[in-house]
Amino acid sequence: MPGSQIAAQAGLRAVDSRPGFGDYIRQIWRRRAFLRAFAGAKMESENSESRLGQLWQVLDPVFTMAVYWFLFGYLLGGRGSVVNYTGFLAVGVFSFALVRQSITAGSRSITSNLGLVRAIHFPRAVLPLAVVVKQLRVFFISLPIMIAILLVTGEQITVNWLLAPIALVLILMFSVGMALILARIVAVVTDVSDVLPYFLRIWGYASGVMIPIADRLDRLGLPPWAVFLIEINPPTAFLNIMRDSLMSTYDAPGGSFNWIVSAIWAFVVLPVGLWFFWRGEGRYGRG
């Protein structure tokens, strides 16, 4: 008798079988305590590895900001029509850092935890999710600096600031989805994680992290479809809604169109990421 038939008669289940999508989401939810602990553990272990520990995570966007400010704001004259360029840069760099680091770290979440993956059974999506949760915590640590920069450079706290948490949630949903998608890709083709930083850097340039991209577009004389592509580029929209919420001196081009674009990206990429990652469940850990 074939093995599969014996197994079916005895009511056995294949050990590498994938649970249904709904079940999978429920399994992840049940491991939320593990998710939280893992995110905390990762922070702790990074703390213990260098003298300044966590501080580097906060200093990274600050230094990046300083470099961009000097290069684009001072040398190349990239301020365009922006009144408060320092504040503009702060929101761009700090917010994009969340997206960039979530994607970079998320992409390696399976390959850098193979020991755990090969030792204990749990829904693997917990790993990329935990990595994004960790990055969110880092973001919250650096948040006071961003707010301080905004206030010092003359921004006012307005009612619009209440929109910032919503913008953050949308950015987060997108980051989680991207982390999941790339975690599966990198688990199969490890080389992708080597190319990723360059791609993310270029993506940042093209998304208006350090220069008001819309000002440039007019001058470049791009065809309308290319302009449209840049406008619906997810980080462009995310940075625009963040800046609109936090800066009263800056009006992002596009207005509420950015909110629609952001919401669509968030609500499409997150489910697609979960689904895509779930499709690979049972095959992670092959190395």
Added chain:
Amino acid sequence: MAVAETPAPADRDHDHRPLPTPKDAPVKVVVDDLHVAYRLWITAPAPPVKGWRRWRVRRPIPIKREVQAVRGVSFLARQGEAIGVIGKNGAGKSTLMRAIAGLMPAAQGRVYADGQPTLLGVNSALVKSLSGARNIELGLLALGLSPEQVAERFDDIVEFSGIGDSVYLPMKSYSSGMGARLKFAIASSVPREILLIDEALATGDGEFLKRSAERIQGLREDADTIFFVSHSMSSVKETCDRVIWMDEGRIIADGDPESIIPEYEQRFGLKTRKSRKARRRKRRERNLAARANDEESGDFGASEPGTA
């Protein structure tokens, strides 16, 4: 591919075994023509050259290789069975365990089980940069326990592992024995239906070994089916009522420990060499003891006899 319905009946000699598993006991695990392969990139070193050619960068081209760790294994395991898995290093035992636990995907064939088999191995690396305490928490949460259950078991695990206050030091500072003990303590604190024990007793001092053996007996009472990988034939004999002997990724014998273990020991010359070594050691100990006695009865009574 077909699976033999009873595991190699010819090999099983039930006459002098008091506890054979009944042939009609429910099937708990089916391993059906299982193949497991590791993907590796192998770089062959470039041949040496002389002169200016040395300055040219010549990259050895990595070759993608599949290493077949398990090649076509099939068997059934029933409720109440304790199956010892034996074989040389690299025979595919640990890979087989990982595949049964659903942690290593199969290249071909499949493993079916009643519920989720749990692998209890000392190779299960957790997060080395973190303290033992953090690893206990992480390990148990990953196994699906709630934070309350983790808090309940924490002290027991620390006590069982016997690593004391080192539990608050990062695991990378542990000796391999300490690490193994902690991992065993974590994994064995959760009772499971199908249990895979991989070399759990390979490290640790005598006292810890005794405690672990007791715990494994306890786990056996709760578990439906146990797989037990070990190089210690005496503990396999003690624990198991069936033995699977693996070599180069295949099963070469499956059945009664009483008949397979002697054959295995003979094949690798374990029996004879071991006993000869043991005899030699015993003789040496006797001599030492006699000498120590002599010295103690003499004038050196106060000094430590061992150092003389």
